Amino acid sequence: MDFTDVSLTSLRVFRAVAERGTFTAAAESxxxxxxxxxxxxxxxxxxAGGELLERRRDGVRLTPAGRIVMRRATVVLDEIEATARELSGRPEPGGTxxxxxxxxxxxxxxxxxxxxLRRSDPGLxxxxxxxxxxxxxxxxRAGSIDxxxxxxxxxxxxxDDESPPLALQTLTERALCLAVPAAHPLARGDYVDVADLRGQQWIAGPPSGTDRLMGVWPGLDERPEIVHTARDWLAKLHLxxxxxxxxxxxxxxxxxAPPGVRVLPVRGGPQELRRLLLARLPQPPAEPVTRLAAALRTAALDNAADAP
Known part of the structure; x- marks a missing residue:
């Protein structure tokens, strides 16, 4: 095993594959x-003298040896980026x-x-x-975000099912609703009956991976007619x-929601809830991470207080 000849390019590529989950996605990025x-x-x-990535039908996953290399590679690449900032004359931030x-x-x-945070903690x-x-x-898991x-x-x-489990905190739990054109017949009331969703046209996420039907009401008893796909939520709302x-x-x-859109609850079936989770690795977080997490929790509480 000899890492002395491993290039920074190899480390960057390895990190990209670990993050993106496939060789194809890493190549594109x-x-x-x-x-x-x-x-x-x-x-x-x-x-490394062995496999760092487990090749699977749905992509790749870090092996135990791969996690060790990923952890060290992240440190090396972060230090290189910090060196570049210092050499360029940019001050090192008080926490990243x-x-x-x-x-x-x-x-x-x-x-x-x-x-x-810009007002209360400008050094972060x-x-x-x-x-x-x-x-x-x-x-x-790869250590490239905190x-x-x-x-x-x-x-x-x-x-995910990896060990140790991620540290998770629920920031919000909200009901799934329906965005309807203001001129649509379904927009006339204060809610939409789930039975009236049959035969509607849908704006959904791109047909790949877990986002395949994002934007379509779950549990419809028919194959939905998807007339437009968009990854961006504001694009969907403008459509x-x-x-x-x-x-x-x-x-x-x-x-x-832009003008011309009504956001309405759906009744007549099981309530669909969605949670927003704040996740990190299970070890005690660094102090800057704690400060950002606190700001996100406060923003979530403020949003909940402002919600109708």
């Missing part, structure tokens, strides 16, 4: 070909936290928390990125405002 990614992973595994968040959290909660530097719940869980805002739906299972179809949103997004 880095602007490399998939074969180039494969060569870099083969190089670092030769240096890496945050991952869902698109829905980025609509209101994350901006509010960051705005409050937050680096954030958007992702899906599976991608953010992988990034937490905190993550994750989605959870009934039966509210833990986001609703244009009269292009219906989509689901949590009650907390009602304040972000």
């Amino acid at each position: 880095l602007g490399y070909t998939q074969s180039a990614v494969s060569r870099q992973i083969a190089s670092i595994e030769r240096a 936290v890496r945050l991952g968040w869902l698109p829905t959290a980025g609509t209101t909660l994350v901006p509010q928390a960051l705005a409050a 530097r937050v680096i954030s990125r958007e992702g899906t719940t599976p991608a953010l869980v992988r990034a937490l 905190l993550a805002l994750l989605a959870s739906a009934p039966p509210f299972r833990t986001p 609703v405002a244009a009269g292009c179809g219906l989509t689901t949103v949590t009650a907390g997004l009602a304040s972000a």
Whole structure:
């Protein structure tokens, strides 16, 4: 085993594969070909003397040896980035936290928390990125983010089955609602009956992975007619405002809905709840992580107080 010849490029590629979960997604994020990614992973595994990634049908997962390498690689890459900042003359921030968040959290909660931190804790530097719940869980396990805002739906299972379990805290629990064009017949009342959702046209997430039917009311007894797909929630809501179809949103997004959209509860079936979780690795968090977590909790409470 000889790590002396492992390049920074190999470490960056390894981190990207661990975070993204597949060689293809890592290649796209880095602007490399998939074969180039494969060569870099083969190089670092030769240096490690064994497999660092477990190849599975649904992607890859870090092996025990891979977790060790990922933990050390993150330290090395973070130090290189800190060195670059210092050499460029930029002062080292008084604390840096890496945050991952869902698109829905980025609509209101994350901006509010960051705005409050700029006033109360201007020395705290937050680096954030958007992702899906599976991608953010992988990034937490890989050590490349410190905190993550994750989605959870009934039966509210833990986001992964790895050990030790992630430290989880529920920030919000909101009912799933329906975003309806203001001119649509379903917008005339104060709620929508679930029986009236048959035959409707839907605006959903892109047809891949766990987001395949995001935006369609769960449990419909028919194959939904999806007429538009969009990853961004505000794009979905503007499509609703244009009269292009219906989509689901949590009650907390009602304040972000553009003119021409009514956000209504759905009755006549089981209540659909959605939780927003704050997740981190189980070891005691660093002090800057604790400060950001507190700001996110405060923003969540403020949003709950303002909700209709």
